[in-house]
Amino acid sequence: MGTAWRTAGWILLGASLILALSLGIRHGFGLFLAPMSSDFGWGREVFAFAIALQNLIWGLAQPFTGAVADRFGARRVIVLGGLLYAAGLALMALSDTPWSLSLSAGVLIGIGLSGTSFSVLLGVVGRALPPEQRSLGMGIAAAAGSFGQFIMLPGSLGLISLLGWSAALLALGLLVALIAPLALLVRDRPQPVPSGSEQSLSEALSEAAGHSGFWLLALGFFVCGFQVVFIGVHLPSYLVDQGLPAGVGTTVLALVGLFNVFGTYAAGWLGGRLSKPRLLTALYLARTVVIVLFISLPLSSWSAYAFGIAMGLLWLSTVPLTNGTVATLFGVRNLSMLGGIVFLFHQIGSFLGGWLGGYLYDHTGSYDLVWQLSILFGLMAAALNWPVREQPVARLRQARVA
Protein backbone atom coordinates (compact mmCIF):
# COMPACT_ATOMS: atom_id res chain seq x y z
CA MET A 1 0.00 0.00 0.00
CA GLY A 2 2.78 2.41 1.00
CA THR A 3 4.73 1.73 -2.17
CA ALA A 4 1.62 2.12 -4.33
CA TRP A 5 0.88 5.49 -2.78
CA ARG A 6 4.49 6.60 -3.18
CA THR A 7 4.39 5.60 -6.84
CA ALA A 8 1.11 7.47 -7.35
CA GLY A 9 2.63 10.49 -5.59
CA TRP A 10 5.65 10.57 -7.90
CA ILE A 11 3.40 10.19 -10.95
CA LEU A 12 1.17 13.02 -9.73
CA LEU A 13 4.20 15.23 -9.07
CA GLY A 14 5.68 14.46 -12.51
CA ALA A 15 2.35 15.08 -14.27
CA SER A 16 1.91 18.35 -12.36
CA LEU A 17 5.37 19.63 -13.28
CA ILE A 18 4.96 18.68 -16.94
CA LEU A 19 1.57 20.42 -17.09
CA ALA A 20 2.97 23.51 -15.36
CA LEU A 21 5.84 23.71 -17.89
CA SER A 22 3.77 22.93 -20.95
CA LEU A 23 0.73 25.10 -20.22
CA GLY A 24 2.75 27.81 -18.50
CA ILE A 25 5.02 28.44 -21.48
CA ARG A 26 2.15 28.25 -23.95
CA HIS A 27 0.30 30.80 -21.84
CA GLY A 28 2.93 33.48 -22.44
CA PHE A 29 2.86 33.35 -26.26
CA GLY A 30 0.75 36.51 -26.42
CA LEU A 31 3.77 38.42 -25.09
CA PHE A 32 5.64 37.71 -28.33
CA LEU A 33 2.94 39.24 -30.53
CA ALA A 34 4.07 42.84 -30.28
CA PRO A 35 7.87 42.42 -30.59
CA MET A 36 7.73 39.87 -33.44
CA SER A 37 5.10 41.81 -35.39
CA SER A 38 7.03 45.02 -35.00
CA ASP A 39 10.42 43.49 -35.97
CA PHE A 40 9.09 41.98 -39.19
CA GLY A 41 6.50 44.63 -40.02
CA TRP A 42 3.64 42.11 -39.81
CA GLY A 43 0.06 42.99 -39.07
CA ARG A 44 -1.29 41.40 -35.90
CA GLU A 45 -3.24 38.89 -37.95
CA VAL A 46 -0.03 36.98 -38.86
CA PHE A 47 0.72 36.10 -35.24
CA ALA A 48 -2.96 35.71 -34.38
CA PHE A 49 -3.38 33.23 -37.24
CA ALA A 50 -0.43 31.13 -36.04
CA ILE A 51 -1.88 30.94 -32.51
CA ALA A 52 -5.38 30.18 -33.83
CA LEU A 53 -3.84 27.42 -35.97
CA GLN A 54 -2.00 26.11 -32.90
CA ASN A 55 -5.30 25.84 -30.99
CA LEU A 56 -6.96 23.97 -33.82
CA ILE A 57 -4.02 21.60 -34.45
CA TRP A 58 -3.81 20.96 -30.70
CA GLY A 59 -7.51 20.06 -30.61
CA LEU A 60 -7.42 17.97 -33.80
CA ALA A 61 -4.27 16.06 -32.78
CA GLN A 62 -5.49 15.42 -29.22
CA PRO A 63 -7.70 12.36 -29.86
CA PHE A 64 -4.85 10.71 -31.81
CA THR A 65 -2.07 11.40 -29.28
CA GLY A 66 -4.53 10.35 -26.57
CA ALA A 67 -5.22 7.06 -28.37
CA VAL A 68 -1.49 6.34 -28.75
CA ALA A 69 -0.95 7.10 -25.03
CA ASP A 70 -3.82 4.78 -24.08
CA ARG A 71 -2.50 1.93 -26.22
CA PHE A 72 1.27 2.19 -25.82
CA GLY A 73 1.74 4.13 -22.57
CA ALA A 74 1.90 7.89 -22.11
CA ARG A 75 5.62 8.22 -21.50
CA ARG A 76 6.66 7.97 -25.15
CA VAL A 77 3.94 10.38 -26.19
CA ILE A 78 5.03 12.91 -23.56
CA VAL A 79 8.72 12.63 -24.53
CA LEU A 80 7.94 13.04 -28.22
CA GLY A 81 5.49 15.86 -27.49
CA GLY A 82 8.07 17.65 -25.33
CA LEU A 83 10.74 17.37 -28.03
CA LEU A 84 8.37 18.60 -30.77
CA TYR A 85 7.31 21.47 -28.50
CA ALA A 86 10.99 22.38 -27.90
CA ALA A 87 11.79 22.13 -31.63
CA GLY A 88 8.75 24.31 -32.37
CA LEU A 89 9.99 26.99 -29.94
CA ALA A 90 13.51 26.86 -31.46
CA LEU A 91 12.12 27.22 -34.98
CA MET A 92 9.78 29.97 -33.82
CA ALA A 93 12.87 31.83 -32.55
CA LEU A 94 14.30 31.64 -36.08
CA SER A 95 11.03 32.40 -37.90
CA ASP A 96 11.11 35.39 -40.19
CA THR A 97 8.17 34.68 -42.50
CA PRO A 98 4.47 34.15 -41.81
CA TRP A 99 4.57 30.57 -43.06
CA SER A 100 7.58 29.60 -40.90
CA LEU A 101 5.77 31.09 -37.88
CA SER A 102 2.65 29.09 -38.73
CA LEU A 103 4.70 25.92 -39.12
CA SER A 104 6.61 26.35 -35.85
CA ALA A 105 4.20 28.12 -33.47
CA GLY A 106 1.14 26.66 -35.17
CA VAL A 107 1.80 23.10 -36.30
CA LEU A 108 4.82 21.86 -34.28
CA ILE A 109 3.85 23.45 -30.97
CA GLY A 110 0.19 22.48 -31.53
CA ILE A 111 1.17 18.81 -31.88
CA GLY A 112 3.66 19.13 -29.00
CA LEU A 113 0.93 20.52 -26.75
CA SER A 114 -1.36 17.62 -27.58
CA GLY A 115 1.28 15.25 -26.16
CA THR A 116 2.09 17.25 -23.04
CA SER A 117 -1.19 18.71 -21.81
CA PHE A 118 -4.44 17.84 -20.05
CA SER A 119 -5.85 14.87 -21.96
CA VAL A 120 -2.66 12.78 -21.88
CA LEU A 121 -1.51 13.78 -18.39
CA LEU A 122 -4.94 13.58 -16.75
CA GLY A 123 -5.29 10.14 -18.35
CA VAL A 124 -2.06 9.15 -16.59
CA VAL A 125 -3.28 10.56 -13.25
CA GLY A 126 -6.65 8.83 -13.71
CA ARG A 127 -4.95 5.47 -14.24
CA ALA A 128 -2.54 5.96 -11.32
CA LEU A 129 -5.17 6.67 -8.68
CA PRO A 130 -8.11 4.66 -7.32
CA PRO A 131 -11.56 5.91 -8.40
CA GLU A 132 -12.28 7.66 -5.09
CA GLN A 133 -9.07 9.73 -5.36
CA ARG A 134 -9.22 10.33 -9.10
CA SER A 135 -11.08 13.64 -9.15
CA LEU A 136 -8.88 15.15 -6.44
CA GLY A 137 -5.72 13.99 -8.28
CA MET A 138 -6.95 15.52 -11.52
CA GLY A 139 -7.78 18.71 -9.61
CA ILE A 140 -4.24 18.87 -8.21
CA ALA A 141 -2.61 18.30 -11.62
CA ALA A 142 -4.90 20.82 -13.34
CA ALA A 143 -4.23 23.34 -10.55
CA ALA A 144 -0.49 22.84 -11.16
CA GLY A 145 -1.08 23.67 -14.84
CA SER A 146 -2.93 26.82 -13.74
CA PHE A 147 -0.11 27.71 -11.37
CA GLY A 148 2.37 27.29 -14.22
CA GLN A 149 0.33 29.75 -16.27
CA PHE A 150 0.35 32.24 -13.41
CA ILE A 151 4.13 31.90 -12.94
CA MET A 152 5.29 31.68 -16.54
CA LEU A 153 3.63 34.87 -17.77
CA PRO A 154 5.97 37.13 -15.83
CA GLY A 155 8.75 34.58 -16.34
CA SER A 156 8.44 34.82 -20.13
CA LEU A 157 8.21 38.57 -19.89
CA GLY A 158 11.39 38.74 -17.82
CA LEU A 159 13.22 36.59 -20.37
CA ILE A 160 12.04 38.82 -23.25
CA SER A 161 13.19 41.93 -21.41
CA LEU A 162 16.57 40.39 -20.61
CA LEU A 163 17.38 38.46 -23.78
CA GLY A 164 15.11 39.79 -26.54
CA TRP A 165 12.22 37.78 -28.00
CA SER A 166 14.28 35.37 -30.12
CA ALA A 167 16.73 34.25 -27.41
CA ALA A 168 13.84 34.15 -24.93
CA LEU A 169 12.10 31.61 -27.17
CA LEU A 170 15.28 29.51 -27.28
CA ALA A 171 15.51 29.65 -23.47
CA LEU A 172 11.86 28.56 -23.22
CA GLY A 173 12.65 25.75 -25.68
CA LEU A 174 15.36 24.51 -23.29
CA LEU A 175 12.89 24.67 -20.41
CA VAL A 176 10.31 22.68 -22.35
CA ALA A 177 12.94 20.08 -23.25
CA LEU A 178 13.03 19.25 -19.50
CA ILE A 179 9.66 17.59 -20.06
CA ALA A 180 11.50 14.65 -21.68
CA PRO A 181 13.47 13.61 -18.53
CA LEU A 182 10.54 14.49 -16.26
CA ALA A 183 8.45 11.99 -18.25
CA LEU A 184 10.51 9.26 -16.54
CA LEU A 185 8.41 9.96 -13.44
CA VAL A 186 5.28 9.15 -15.40
CA ARG A 187 5.00 5.42 -15.10
CA ASP A 188 2.03 4.64 -17.28
CA ARG A 189 1.38 1.32 -18.85
CA PRO A 190 -1.70 0.43 -20.83
CA GLN A 191 -4.41 -0.79 -18.46
CA PRO A 192 -4.49 -4.56 -18.19
CA VAL A 193 -7.79 -6.01 -19.34
CA PRO A 194 -9.19 -9.44 -18.56
CA SER A 195 -8.45 -11.78 -21.45
CA GLY A 196 -11.17 -11.80 -24.08
CA SER A 197 -12.64 -8.48 -22.94
CA GLU A 198 -10.20 -6.23 -24.81
CA GLN A 199 -12.07 -3.36 -26.43
CA SER A 200 -10.84 -2.32 -29.85
CA LEU A 201 -10.37 1.33 -30.69
CA SER A 202 -13.45 1.39 -32.90
CA GLU A 203 -15.50 -0.37 -30.20
CA ALA A 204 -14.40 2.23 -27.65
CA LEU A 205 -15.28 5.03 -30.05
CA SER A 206 -18.63 3.57 -30.95
CA GLU A 207 -19.47 2.96 -27.27
CA ALA A 208 -18.74 6.62 -26.47
CA ALA A 209 -20.47 7.89 -29.62
CA GLY A 210 -23.62 5.98 -28.66
CA HIS A 211 -23.68 7.44 -25.14
CA SER A 212 -25.62 10.67 -24.76
CA GLY A 213 -23.51 11.69 -21.74
CA PHE A 214 -20.37 11.82 -23.87
CA TRP A 215 -21.86 14.33 -26.31
CA LEU A 216 -23.47 16.38 -23.56
CA LEU A 217 -20.10 16.70 -21.81
CA ALA A 218 -18.38 17.60 -25.10
CA LEU A 219 -20.93 20.31 -25.91
CA GLY A 220 -20.63 21.69 -22.39
CA PHE A 221 -16.84 21.82 -22.78
CA PHE A 222 -17.32 23.76 -26.04
CA VAL A 223 -18.97 26.48 -23.97
CA CYS A 224 -16.07 26.47 -21.49
CA GLY A 225 -13.61 27.13 -24.34
CA PHE A 226 -15.81 29.84 -25.83
CA GLN A 227 -16.27 31.74 -22.57
CA VAL A 228 -12.70 31.63 -21.26
CA VAL A 229 -11.01 32.59 -24.51
CA PHE A 230 -13.51 35.36 -25.23
CA ILE A 231 -12.93 36.79 -21.77
CA GLY A 232 -9.16 36.17 -21.81
CA VAL A 233 -8.66 37.83 -25.18
CA HIS A 234 -11.27 40.58 -25.21
CA LEU A 235 -11.89 41.61 -21.59
CA PRO A 236 -8.97 44.08 -21.40
CA SER A 237 -10.24 45.89 -24.52
CA TYR A 238 -13.81 45.82 -23.18
CA LEU A 239 -12.73 47.48 -19.95
CA VAL A 240 -10.81 50.17 -21.83
CA ASP A 241 -13.87 50.74 -24.08
CA GLN A 242 -15.90 51.30 -20.91
CA GLY A 243 -13.49 54.02 -19.79
CA LEU A 244 -11.39 52.10 -17.26
CA PRO A 245 -7.58 52.44 -17.26
CA ALA A 246 -5.66 49.68 -19.11
CA GLY A 247 -4.07 48.59 -15.83
CA VAL A 248 -7.45 47.38 -14.54
CA GLY A 249 -7.64 44.74 -17.29
CA THR A 250 -4.12 43.69 -16.34
CA THR A 251 -5.04 43.17 -12.71
CA VAL A 252 -8.29 41.40 -13.57
CA LEU A 253 -6.47 38.83 -15.72
CA ALA A 254 -3.87 38.36 -12.99
CA LEU A 255 -6.68 37.75 -10.47
CA VAL A 256 -8.26 35.24 -12.87
CA GLY A 257 -4.92 33.41 -13.10
CA LEU A 258 -4.37 33.35 -9.33
CA PHE A 259 -7.87 32.30 -8.25
CA ASN A 260 -7.98 29.73 -11.04
CA VAL A 261 -5.40 27.71 -9.08
CA PHE A 262 -7.68 27.52 -6.00
CA GLY A 263 -10.86 26.98 -8.05
CA THR A 264 -9.40 24.08 -10.02
CA TYR A 265 -8.12 22.32 -6.91
CA ALA A 266 -11.43 22.85 -5.09
CA ALA A 267 -13.40 21.51 -8.06
CA GLY A 268 -11.29 18.34 -8.11
CA TRP A 269 -11.78 17.90 -4.35
CA LEU A 270 -15.55 18.45 -4.59
CA GLY A 271 -15.74 16.10 -7.57
CA GLY A 272 -14.62 13.25 -5.30
CA ARG A 273 -17.54 13.91 -2.95
CA LEU A 274 -20.44 15.16 -5.06
CA SER A 275 -21.88 14.39 -8.49
CA LYS A 276 -19.48 15.82 -11.08
CA PRO A 277 -22.14 16.56 -13.74
CA ARG A 278 -24.23 18.39 -11.11
CA LEU A 279 -21.15 20.36 -10.09
CA LEU A 280 -20.59 21.24 -13.77
CA THR A 281 -24.20 22.44 -13.99
CA ALA A 282 -23.68 24.59 -10.89
CA LEU A 283 -20.39 25.89 -12.28
CA TYR A 284 -21.83 26.96 -15.64
CA LEU A 285 -24.83 28.52 -13.88
CA ALA A 286 -22.48 30.40 -11.55
CA ARG A 287 -20.48 31.66 -14.55
CA THR A 288 -23.74 32.87 -16.13
CA VAL A 289 -24.81 34.69 -12.97
CA VAL A 290 -21.35 36.29 -12.63
CA ILE A 291 -21.41 37.51 -16.26
CA VAL A 292 -24.99 38.85 -15.93
CA LEU A 293 -24.08 40.75 -12.76
CA PHE A 294 -20.86 42.07 -14.31
CA ILE A 295 -22.49 43.53 -17.41
CA SER A 296 -25.67 44.73 -15.67
CA LEU A 297 -24.27 46.43 -12.57
CA PRO A 298 -22.46 49.78 -12.82
CA LEU A 299 -18.88 49.10 -13.89
CA SER A 300 -15.99 50.18 -11.69
CA SER A 301 -12.47 48.97 -11.05
CA TRP A 302 -13.73 47.07 -8.01
CA SER A 303 -16.57 45.36 -9.86
CA ALA A 304 -14.02 44.30 -12.50
CA TYR A 305 -11.70 42.91 -9.79
CA ALA A 306 -14.61 41.02 -8.24
CA PHE A 307 -15.43 39.62 -11.70
CA GLY A 308 -11.81 38.48 -12.09
CA ILE A 309 -11.84 36.69 -8.72
CA ALA A 310 -15.20 35.01 -9.37
CA MET A 311 -14.34 33.95 -12.93
CA GLY A 312 -10.92 32.75 -11.76
CA LEU A 313 -12.58 30.42 -9.25
CA LEU A 314 -14.77 29.04 -12.07
CA TRP A 315 -12.10 29.07 -14.84
CA LEU A 316 -10.42 25.67 -15.38
CA SER A 317 -12.56 24.05 -12.68
CA THR A 318 -14.39 22.37 -15.54
CA VAL A 319 -11.28 20.35 -16.49
CA PRO A 320 -11.04 17.82 -13.62
CA LEU A 321 -14.85 17.51 -13.48
CA THR A 322 -15.27 16.87 -17.21
CA ASN A 323 -12.33 14.46 -17.49
CA GLY A 324 -13.35 12.80 -14.22
CA THR A 325 -16.86 12.16 -15.56
CA VAL A 326 -15.46 10.67 -18.78
CA ALA A 327 -13.33 8.34 -16.59
CA THR A 328 -16.37 7.32 -14.52
CA LEU A 329 -18.54 6.64 -17.57
CA PHE A 330 -16.06 4.74 -19.75
CA GLY A 331 -13.19 3.73 -17.44
CA VAL A 332 -9.57 4.79 -17.74
CA ARG A 333 -8.42 2.41 -20.50
CA ASN A 334 -9.21 4.93 -23.28
CA LEU A 335 -9.39 8.03 -21.11
CA SER A 336 -6.77 10.08 -22.99
CA MET A 337 -8.42 9.46 -26.36
CA LEU A 338 -11.99 10.07 -25.18
CA GLY A 339 -10.88 13.07 -23.11
CA GLY A 340 -9.08 14.25 -26.27
CA ILE A 341 -12.28 14.17 -28.31
CA VAL A 342 -14.10 16.14 -25.63
CA PHE A 343 -11.16 18.56 -25.60
CA LEU A 344 -11.47 19.02 -29.37
CA PHE A 345 -14.89 20.57 -28.72
CA HIS A 346 -13.28 22.84 -26.14
CA GLN A 347 -10.76 24.01 -28.72
CA ILE A 348 -13.44 24.69 -31.34
CA GLY A 349 -15.18 26.80 -28.68
CA SER A 350 -11.86 28.54 -27.93
CA PHE A 351 -11.35 29.35 -31.59
CA LEU A 352 -14.86 30.74 -31.93
CA GLY A 353 -14.68 32.70 -28.67
CA GLY A 354 -11.51 34.48 -29.76
CA TRP A 355 -12.48 34.98 -33.38
CA LEU A 356 -16.20 35.70 -33.00
CA GLY A 357 -15.46 38.23 -30.25
CA GLY A 358 -13.41 40.29 -32.70
CA TYR A 359 -15.70 39.67 -35.68
CA LEU A 360 -18.90 40.71 -33.90
CA TYR A 361 -17.15 43.69 -32.31
CA ASP A 362 -16.03 44.87 -35.76
CA HIS A 363 -19.54 44.45 -37.19
CA THR A 364 -21.65 45.78 -34.32
CA GLY A 365 -19.26 48.23 -32.65
CA SER A 366 -19.59 46.58 -29.22
CA TYR A 367 -19.15 43.34 -27.30
CA ASP A 368 -22.82 43.28 -26.21
CA LEU A 369 -23.81 40.48 -28.58
CA VAL A 370 -20.88 38.26 -27.51
CA TRP A 371 -21.67 38.78 -23.83
CA GLN A 372 -25.27 37.79 -24.58
CA LEU A 373 -24.04 34.71 -26.44
CA SER A 374 -21.83 33.82 -23.45
CA ILE A 375 -24.85 34.03 -21.15
CA LEU A 376 -27.00 31.94 -23.48
CA PHE A 377 -24.24 29.34 -23.92
CA GLY A 378 -23.67 29.25 -20.14
CA LEU A 379 -27.35 28.39 -19.56
CA MET A 380 -27.16 25.79 -22.33
CA ALA A 381 -24.06 24.17 -20.79
CA ALA A 382 -25.76 24.05 -17.38
CA ALA A 383 -28.78 22.35 -18.95
CA LEU A 384 -26.61 19.97 -21.01
CA ASN A 385 -24.67 18.68 -18.01
CA TRP A 386 -27.70 18.21 -15.74
CA PRO A 387 -29.02 14.96 -17.33
CA VAL A 388 -25.58 13.28 -17.47
CA ARG A 389 -25.78 10.27 -15.15
CA GLU A 390 -22.52 9.48 -13.44
CA GLN A 391 -22.90 5.77 -13.96
CA PRO A 392 -20.37 3.48 -15.64
CA VAL A 393 -21.44 1.94 -18.95
CA ALA A 394 -22.90 -1.58 -18.90
CA ARG A 395 -19.56 -3.13 -19.97
CA LEU A 396 -17.82 -1.78 -16.84
CA ARG A 397 -20.73 -2.72 -14.54
CA GLN A 398 -20.68 -6.28 -15.88
CA ALA A 399 -16.89 -6.47 -15.52
CA ARG A 400 -17.22 -5.36 -11.90
CA VAL A 401 -19.84 -8.03 -11.16
CA ALA A 402 -17.74 -10.70 -12.90
Place this chain on the structure above:
Amino acid sequence: MRVSSWLVWLVGVVLLGFLALGWWGWRMGGLPLLQLGMPLC
Protein backbone atom coordinates in the same frame (compact mmCIF):
# COMPACT_ATOMS: atom_id res chain seq x y z
CA MET B 1 8.75 2.70 -7.78
CA ARG B 2 12.42 3.60 -7.53
CA VAL B 3 13.29 7.11 -8.57
CA SER B 4 16.90 7.94 -9.47
CA SER B 5 18.56 10.58 -7.37
CA TRP B 6 19.33 12.75 -10.41
CA LEU B 7 15.61 12.78 -11.20
CA VAL B 8 14.81 13.89 -7.65
CA TRP B 9 17.35 16.71 -8.08
CA LEU B 10 15.81 17.65 -11.42
CA VAL B 11 12.34 17.85 -9.82
CA GLY B 12 13.76 20.10 -7.09
CA VAL B 13 15.56 22.35 -9.57
CA VAL B 14 12.48 22.67 -11.79
CA LEU B 15 10.27 23.49 -8.79
CA LEU B 16 12.65 26.10 -7.38
CA GLY B 17 13.47 27.41 -10.85
CA PHE B 18 9.79 27.92 -11.52
CA LEU B 19 9.26 29.94 -8.37
CA ALA B 20 12.45 31.95 -8.93
CA LEU B 21 11.55 32.72 -12.56
CA GLY B 22 8.04 33.85 -11.61
CA TRP B 23 9.27 36.00 -8.74
CA TRP B 24 12.00 37.55 -10.89
CA GLY B 25 9.48 38.22 -13.71
CA TRP B 26 7.08 40.00 -11.37
CA ARG B 27 9.97 42.05 -10.01
CA MET B 28 10.93 42.98 -13.58
CA GLY B 29 7.46 44.55 -13.93
CA GLY B 30 5.56 41.60 -15.34
CA LEU B 31 2.11 42.93 -14.55
CA PRO B 32 1.84 45.75 -17.14
CA LEU B 33 2.35 43.52 -20.16
CA LEU B 34 -0.52 41.30 -19.13
CA GLN B 35 -2.73 43.99 -20.61
CA LEU B 36 -1.94 42.56 -24.03
CA GLY B 37 -4.68 40.15 -23.12
CA MET B 38 -3.71 36.65 -24.14
CA PRO B 39 -5.98 33.67 -23.78
CA LEU B 40 -5.77 32.08 -20.37
CA CYS B 41 -6.96 28.67 -21.43
